[in-house]
Amino acid sequence: MVNKPLVSIVSAGSSQFGRLDGVYGRELFADAAKEAFSRCPNLDPIKDVEALFVGHMGESYEHQGHTGPTLADWTGLLPKPAVRLESACASSGVALRTGIQAILSGMHKVVMVGGVEKMTHRTTAEVTEFLAMASDLPFEQWNGLTFPGLYALMATAHMHEYGTTEEQMARVAVKNHHNGTLNPKAHMQKEITVEKALGSKVIAWPLKLYDCSLITDGASCLILTHPDLAKRFTDSPVHVIGSGQASDAIGLYEREKLTSLKAARLAGQEAYRMAGVEPKDLDVAEVHDCFTIAELIAYEDLGFCGSGKGGNLIEEGTTELGGKLPVNPSGGLKSKGHPVGATGTAQAYEIYLQLTEQAEKRQVKGAEIGLSHNVGGSGATACVHIYRRN
Amino acid sequence: MSENPPFTVSSFYRFVSEKRLMAAKCNECGTVLLPPKPMCTHCLSTNLKWIELEGAGKLVSYTVIYVAPEQFQSLAPYTVGIVELKNGLRLPGMICGVDPEKVRVGMNLKIDFEPSASSQWPAWPRYFFKPP
Numbered sequence: 001m002v003n004k005p006l007v008s009i010v011s012a013g014s015s016q017f018g019r020l021d022g023v024y025g026r027e028l029f030a031d032a033a034k035e036a037f038s039r040c041p042n043l044d045p046i047k048d049v050e051a052l053f054v055g056h057m058g059e060s061y062e063h064q065g066h067t068g069p070t071l072a073d074w075t076g077l078l079p080k081p082a083v084r085l086e087s088a089c090a091s092s093g094v095a096l097r098t099g100i101q102a103i104l105s106g107m108h109k110v111v112m113v114g115g116v117e118k119m120t121h122r123t124t125a126e127v128t129e130f131l132a133m134a135s136d137l138p139f140e141q142w143n144g145l146t147f148p149g150l151y152a153l154m155a156t157a158h159m160h161e162y163g164t165t166e167e168q169m170a171r172v173a174v175k176n177h178h179n180g181t182l183n184p185k186a187h188m189q190k191e192i193t194v195e196k197a198l199g200s201k202v203i204a205w206p207l208k209l210y211d212c213s214l215i216t217d218g219a220s221c222l223i224l225t226h227p228d229l230a231k232r233f234t235d236s237p238v239h240v241i242g243s244g245q246a247s248d249a250i251g252l253y254e255r256e257k258l259t260s261l262k263a264a265r266l267a268g269q270e271a272y273r274m275a276g277v278e279p280k281d282l283d284v285a286e287v288h289d290c291f292t293i294a295e296l297i298a299y300e301d302l303g304f305c306g307s308g309k310g311g312n313l314i315e316e317g318t319t320e321l322g323g324k325l326p327v328n329p330s331g332g333l334k335s336k337g338h339p340v341g342a343t344g345t346a347q348a349y350e351i352y353l354q355l356t357e358q359a360e361k362r363q364v365k366g367a368e369i370g371l372s373h374n375v376g377g378s379g380a381t382a383c384v385h386i387y388r389r390n
Numbered sequence: 391m392s393e394n395p396p397f398t399v400s401s402f403y404r405f406v407s408e409k410r411l412m413a414a415k416c417n418e419c420g421t422v423l424l425p426p427k428p429m430c431t432h433c434l435s436t437n438l439k440w441i442e443l444e445g446a447g448k449l450v451s452y453t454v455i456y457v458a459p460e461q462f463q464s465l466a467p468y469t470v471g472i473v474e475l476k477n478g479l480r481l482p483g484m485i486c487g488v489d490p491e492k493v494r495v496g497m498n499l500k501i502d503f504e505p506s507a508s509s510q511w512p513a514w515p516r517y518f519f520k521p522p
Contacts, residue, residue, distance in 0.1 A: 129459040138399045139425060142514065143483050144455060144462040145470050152453035153472060160451070160495045202467075205454040205490075251425075253472045253480040258451050 003276035005239030007103045008230035009387070010223050011040035012345075012352040017218035017337040018120075018187040025062055025118035026074040028219040029054070032114060032342075033075040036221050042233045043110075043223060045076060050108040052082040053098045055091025055115030056341040060130045062118050071116065088134035089290060091115055092220065093344030093374030093383030097243050099224045109229060114221030115346070117339035127215050131340070134377040136251040148204035148212055150252050150378040151291040155206050157258035158293060162308030166206055169292035170197035171314045173210045173334055176289060179321060180331025182362035187216045187337030211292040216337025220346035235390075238355045242275030242386035244268060250380045259308070261379035264301040268373070268384045272303075275386040279303040282325055282386075283367035284354050286347035288375040289332040298373050299327070302384070321362060329354065329362045344383060347372035355389040397426040397438050403514040409503040411445045411517065413479065414438045424479045445501025446522065447475040454490045473499050473519050487520035498522055 013035030015028040037045050052072050059065035068082035087094040092115025099113035119127055131147045132140075140150065158164045174194055180186035197210035223233075230237040244267035249255055256262050272278060279302060287302070289295035296310030304325060305313045313319060319327035330336045330350040333343060351370035353359040367389070374383045395401040397414045402425060405412040414426035418435040424443070429436045452471035455462070462468070469485040471493070483501070485493060499519040507515045 124457065125460050125463070128457060132459055138403070138512070138514070139482055141459075142512075142516070143470055143518075144458060144465065144468060145482060146455060146457065146459060148457065149453045149455050149470060153451040153470075156453060156495065157451040201456070202454070203457045205456070207453075251482070253482045258472070 003241055003274065005227040005241050006243060007100050007224045007240050008227045008237035009240065009348070009352050010225055010230055010233040010237050011036045011043060012222045012349045013039065014185055014220040014346055014349045015218050017185050017216050017339065020120070020217040025064070025116045025219065026070050028118065028217060029071045029114065029116045029221070030074045032219040032221045033112070036112070036223055040223060040233055048110045049077055049080060049112050049223065051080055051102055051111045052077050053095040053102070053111065053113045054082070054084050055087070055093070055095040055344055056084050057086060057088055057091050057117055058130050058133065061122060067116070077112065087381040088376035089288070089338070089340045089343055090374045090376030090381040090383050091341045091344065093372070093385070094245065094381065096222065096345055096348055096385060097245055097383055100240060100243055103224055103226055110223065110225045112221055112223055113345060114219065115341040115344060116219035117341040118217045119215050119339060120217050124215065139251055139253065146204060147378070148207050148291065151293055152204040152207045153252060154258050154297065155293040158297065159206065161259055162311070164296065164311040166198060167194060168296065168311035168314055169211055170194045172289060172292035172295045173197045175314065175320055176328050176332040176334035179329050179362055180335025183331050183336055186331040186335050187214050188335045207291055207293070213290045213333035213338040214335070216339045218337060218339035218342045218346065220342045220349045222345055222348055222352065236356050237390050238352045238387050239390065240385055241388050242271035242277070244270030244274065244384045246270070246382055248380050250377065252378045255379070260297060261301055261375060261382055263379055263382035264298065264373060264375060264384070267382040268302045271384040271386045277369055277386060281369050282371050283369050284329060284351065284364045285325065285327045285371040285373065286330060286332070286350050287327055287373040288343070289328055289334050290338060290375065292334070294375065295327065295332070302371070302373060321364070326364050329359065329364060344372070344374035347374060348385065351387050355387055394440070397428050399425060402426055406503055406517050407505045407507060407515045409505060411443045411501055412440050413443050415441045422477060422479060424481060443479070444476055447473045447499060449485070449493070449495055449497045449499055450474045450480065451495060452485060452493050469493055471519065484518040485520070486518050
């Protein structure tokens, strides 16, 4: 039995994702907020929104910290309390969970949660170095490991233990690039082939360029309220019915396994239990495909298939649009793009569109229950949320 | 270096400068901490001692880095792996002295040291792995 909602999402917004020259992160966040405000005419943001929780990974990109009040200022929310949450690539998944806690505590009736990152004005080498800050300094960064390198270690181990192939990983990229062509806000709206993915430049063997998500600029946000108040703002809220979060060692080498993210398994179990749903009940999911291997591991960690069977699931077409459980209809981090701080609430934005039948060409027909899976770093943070339509 | 320096990353690397692979061991529950931490993360005891580890083990996974952060660009492409030591603990490190094409999961490796420390922060020396 599906359990009662924790909070309701009454509106959501997203900036364009892509290489957006000449704008600051704060302006991208204002774009996302404008969309969320305009989608919800019954909301008076200045009066109704009581607090802001935003995910933002790094001050290095824009030489700008103290993001909470900056974004509150640029969205008309001063003097409301505004907090930045940093959990690497899971920053805004954690911001969403923090917003849920703020509503459930009774302290706030309506809050905005979201995230932002402006990355593309930096060189690839700089971004590689900034992202690596979310890994362990004295043993991982110090030995030349990068984020592609850490996920490559998982891929090598998965290939060795389960026989997963580079072609199966490439199929994740092909699927998500196809979905991205159906999303006007996606960074790279371009079909690719398995051959093109397999022939692309090696970044960290066995991962090649098309196994990696994109360096992207973007912002996203959600308006949350107590389920009893949702009708005041909209006739079609989306309810968050499960929220899970867990932590693991920052160093990949200290973890139980290289082929599975324990924090994601635990977060998923907590979210499923809270929601009263099982993997078979899901109609649509957005998972953290920062690298193609990460999507295959997510299938396994979230119980879409058994351990080591992620490669089979992608081959069988189960997770394509039109399949039994479409995964990353937005295009995912792979083709929609991965402005790291914005990703968690961008996943929730897509699920919001799907469960309110607003996802246009990529709509999963009749989707009622959705899930988002947001991972920080190489898996030291994981956040899973489960949603249902009104 | 004294045998009882604080249980810190800096102490770990000072031992590396002496070509020693050292970990913290909890005197209460026996847990070995690699990297060393100021308290036992299993039982929370601060009653710890340093032990020297045998730097030999098997490669459990590896990657060859082609796109490197700036300070490693002159080395690219280079191989980095995770080695499981004989006591079951794991440590990441660069794998040197073997062609990347010939690196295999399960191969035997042993630790070696480059004792001179970097002149910039963090002023640590380096360890790496190579075939025995």
